[in-house]
Amino acid sequence: MKNSLEIKGLKASINGTEILHGLNLTIPKGEVHAIMGKNGSGKSTLAKVMAGHPDYEVTGGDVLLDGKTILGLDPDVRAREGLFLAFQYPSEIPGVTIANFMRAALNARRPEGQEVDAVEYYNELYKKMDLLKIDRSFTSRAVNDGFSGGEKKKNEILQMAMLEPKYAVLDETDSGLDIDALKIVSHGVNSLRGPKMGILVITHYQRLLDYIVPDVVHVMVDGRIVKSGSKELALEMEKKGYDWVENLATA
Amino acid sequence: MSEVTTLEKPDLKIDQDEGNFSYPEDYAFDAGTGLTEKTIDYICDVKEDPDWVREFRKKALRIFREKPLPTHWASKDLENIHFDDFRYYLSKGAKPKRTWDEVPDDVKRTFERLGIPEKERAFLAGVEAQFDSEAAYSNIKKAVAEQGVIFVGSREGLKEHPEIFRKWFGKVIPTADNKFSALNSAVFSGGSFIYVPKGVKVKHPLQAYFRINAENFGQFERTLIIVDEGAELTYMEGCTAPKFDSVTLHSAVVELVAMKGAKLQYITVQNWSPNVFNLVTKRGLAHEESEIKWIDCNIGSRLTMKYPGVILKGRKARGEVLSIALANNGQHQDTGAKMIHAADETTSNIISKSISIGSGRATYRGLVHIPRHLKGCKNNTECDALLINTESRTDTYPAIVTRGEGNSVQHEASVSKVSAEQIFYMQQRGLSEGQAMSLSVNGFVNELVRQFPMEYSVELKRLIDLEMEGSVG
Ligand SMILES: Nc1ncnc2c1ncn2[C@@H]1O[C@H](COP(=O)(O)OP(=O)(O)O)[C@@H](O)[C@H]1O
Ligand SMILES: [Mg+2]
Numbered sequence: 001m002k003n004s005l006e007i008k009g010l011k012a013s014i015n016g017t018e019i020l021h022g023l024n025l026t027i028p029k030g031e032v033h034a035i036m037g038k039n040g041s042g043k044s045t046l047a048k049v050m051a052g053h054p055d056y057e058v059t060g061g062d063v064l065l066d067g068k069t070i071l072g073l074d075p076d077v078r079a080r081e082g083l084f085l086a087f088q089y090p091s092e093i094p095g096v097t098i099a100n101f102m103r104a105a106l107n108a109r110r111p112e113g114q115e116v117d118a119v120e121y122y123n124e125l126y127k128k129m130d131l132l133k134i135d136r137s138f139t140s141r142a143v144n145d146g147f148s149g150g151e152k153k154k155n156e157i158l159q160m161a162m163l164e165p166k167y168a169v170l171d172e173t174d175s176g177l178d179i180d181a182l183k184i185v186s187h188g189v190n191s192l193r194g195p196k197m198g199i200l201v202i203t204h205y206q207r208l209l210d211y212i213v214p215d216v217v218h219v220m221v222d223g224r225i226v227k228s229g230s231k232e233l234a235l236e237m238e239k240k241g242y243d244w245v246e247n248l249a250t251a
Numbered sequence: 252m253s254e255v256t257t258l259e260k261p262d263l264k265i266d267q268d269e270g271n272f273s274y275p276e277d278y279a280f281d282a283g284t285g286l287t288e289k290t291i292d293y294i295c296d297v298k299e300d301p302d303w304v305r306e307f308r309k310k311a312l313r314i315f316r317e318k319p320l321p322t323h324w325a326s327k328d329l330e331n332i333h334f335d336d337f338r339y340y341l342s343k344g345a346k347p348k349r350t351w352d353e354v355p356d357d358v359k360r361t362f363e364r365l366g367i368p369e370k371e372r373a374f375l376a377g378v379e380a381q382f383d384s385e386a387a388y389s390n391i392k393k394a395v396a397e398q399g400v401i402f403v404g405s406r407e408g409l410k411e412h413p414e415i416f417r418k419w420f421g422k423v424i425p426t427a428d429n430k431f432s433a434l435n436s437a438v439f440s441g442g443s444f445i446y447v448p449k450g451v452k453v454k455h456p457l458q459a460y461f462r463i464n465a466e467n468f469g470q471f472e473r474t475l476i477i478v479d480e481g482a483e484l485t486y487m488e489g490c491t492a493p494k495f496d497s498v499t500l501h502s503a504v505v506e507l508v509a510m511k512g513a514k515l516q517y518i519t520v521q522n523w524s525p526n527v528f529n530l531v532t533k534r535g536l537a538h539e540e541s542e543i544k545w546i547d548c549n550i551g552s553r554l555t556m557k558y559p560g561v562i563l564k565g566r567k568a569r570g571e572v573l574s575i576a577l578a579n580n581g582q583h584q585d586t587g588a589k590m591i592h593a594a595d596e597t598t599s600n601i602i603s604k605s606i607s608i609g610s611g612r613a614t615y616r617g618l619v620h621i622p623r624h625l626k627g628c629k630n631n632t633e634c635d636a637l638l639i640n641t642e643s644r645t646d647t648y649p650a651i652v653t654r655g656e657g658n659s660v661q662h663e664a665s666v667s668k669v670s671a672e673q674i675f676y677m678q679q680r681g682l683s684e685g686q687a688m689s690l691s692v693n694g695f696v697n698e699l700v701r702q703f704p705m706e707y708s709v710e711l712k713r714l715i716d717l718e719m720e721g722s723v724g
Pocket of ligand 1: 014015017019037038039040041042043044045046
């Protein structure tokens with residue numbers, strides 16, 4: 001389907017252990033979907049498999065971005081096709097400043113000789129930083145190097161704002177955030193919502209979904225989506241606990 | 252030869268093949284392969300060396316033959332050098348040129364291929380470029396000459412300025428220093444001779460570009476730079492080499508002398524093809540309150556052994572070595588620094604950054620010597636290694652010999668890795684694997700490179716980018 005990110009019967013393993021056992025999910029552009037699931041249910045695995053992490057082997061199914069398969073493409077090609085992943089554990093890149101890193105990432109999306117204009121670039125960067133209430137001095141710090149948990153997550157959303165992907169997967173962006181930071185980050189994500197972007201929010205807690213209100217909620221158990229519904233499903237989950245859906249999965 | 256085909260390749264937009272070409276060999280003079288007294292005589296005859304040089308060379312040949320390969324600071328790979336297979340002298344047969352018009356077309360093309368920008372080509376008036384054995388182009392920028400600065404090839408230096416040349420030649424690095432300094436002393440040709448008179452501060456860096464251009468042809472440049480009292484000079488040596496199938500030997504000797512209160516900075520960027528043995532001896536002699544700084548960046552080559560040093564001879568002399576070594580697959584960079592403190596209140600600083608990629612190997616060797624009787628001496632040594640992928644290895648041998656109290660020595664070393672996770676993270680932002688590695692490497696050397704002259708850091712970044720692009724499949 002055009003205008004959607006489709007995951008069809010996806011099976012994937014790491015070190016010979018299958019983690020995703022035939023997962024189905026469709027995120028249309030313009031919608032925000034949420035995946036909830038216990039630790040170890042395979043949420044990060046799904047995110048990394050979509051992004052093309054080399055440690056995972058896809059053993060079945062497909063992932064289609066606007067109708068075209070992205071399996072088999074290098075991670076950077078998938079990224080340039082418009083897939084963005086906000087990492088649960090972002091890597092530190094010593095010596096590389098945020099400003100240089102983002103500029104390199106933007107230039108990688110442009111033809112040679114048509115690099116971003118420095119003035120425009122900084123205007124844009126500062127605008128997005130203001131949105132996320134990030135101090136200007138941030139740009140000259142090395143990417144994630146010595147960042148607090150909250151700073152790392154803000155930095156992920158700053159990059160998402162700069163790169164304007166077609167589809168963004170946010171893997172536990174709420175973890176490690178205090179309530180103020182959670183509000184700022186959610187505000188940032190909400191301001192990026194719109195008809196041009198599909199967003200998948202992965203979370204362990206219902207709390208985030210009070211701030212980023214999803215159109216659809218999915219529950220993941222042991223590498224499968226076992227239940228989907230409206231935003232009320234998240235509240236029901238919170239009340240009844242994961243045992244409830246786990247029983248659904250085995251029933 | 253395949254490299255000629257490379258030159259013909261239409262899509263020259265990819266700089267990856269840069270330096271990967273050679274020109275037809277039409278050398279007027281060729282000493283043949285192997286090294287005997289006859290070779291020395293041949294070189295002396297062609298170069299019209301004075302008798303003292305002939306004797307100097309022959310004595311050096313005897314020392315070269317007697318001296319074993321180094322066993323202390325050494326690599327097994329040295330045993331793969333077959334000295335009889337090399338040519339020890341080759342020349343265009345032309346005298347060093349004076350004007351741009353006189354420069355042979357293929358030399359001009361070399362500059363073009365090296366991507367020297369137009370405005371810098373105009374600046375070539377102040378550039379001395381070596382094409383194979385002899386300086387094919389040598390023109391001192393007028394302003395520099397007017398200041399009394401001598402900037403010529405070593406051959407012209409020893410002939411036209413013997414009173415300065417002989418005083419220092421072979422004094423900082425004696426012939427018998429090591430097997431390769433002896434080899435260079437026997438067959439040296441090319442290289443620069445520079446003298447900066449008292450109090451003269453040379454504004455623009457003087458530069459030289461070196462190239463190797465013939466199969467099995469070793470280069471033995473000999474550079475001697477003397478900066479007189481209170482004078483200042485920055486010298487930039489650059490080289491990229493074409494790619495050959497067989498081994499190429501490069502063994503230069505560079506001697507620097509800084510008189511009282513002088514400042515001398517010597518900068519090298521090198522990008523050898525992966526079959527080159529690069530065995531270089533570089534040392535400076537720093538008199539009272541003078542400063543000698545080596546900035547040394549080594550990319551490429553099969554084996555590089557190079558440990559720039561400073562003998563801190565006068566009170567309050569300062570020595571510095573800032574180095575970057577990048578060992579890609581199959582390459583070995585064995586580099587480091589030597590600081591010999593020989594007077595009170597002398598200070599030295601060594602910052603070394605090495606990068607090992609794939610099966611590449613970087614070794615740091617340092618020697619800091621501060622004898623017991625000296626007071627108020629300081630050394631700071633920092634060695635950082637970056638490993639890209641698990642095969643890489645790095646070794647650090649920082650021998651710091653300090654005796655006596657009232658001297659301070661500080662040493663820091665670190666090893667870090669570019670993990671697959673970091674590369675994946677950067678790729679997820681849209682950077683190719685090569686770009687991601689390049690960014691990590693540049694990040695690793697950034698702080699150090701900031702201390703280099705601007706044009707030089709740009710060049711270095713470009714070389715790192717090319718090297719990283721080439722290192723991914
Ligand atoms: N390198 C690995 N080898 C084997 N199993 C792994 C590896 N990494 C993760 N797993 C397993 O994969 C499962 C899913 O992990 P993950 O996707 O991180 O879950 P979540 O993000 O939902 O907490 C877990 O059971 C975990 O133990
Ligand atoms: Mg997870």
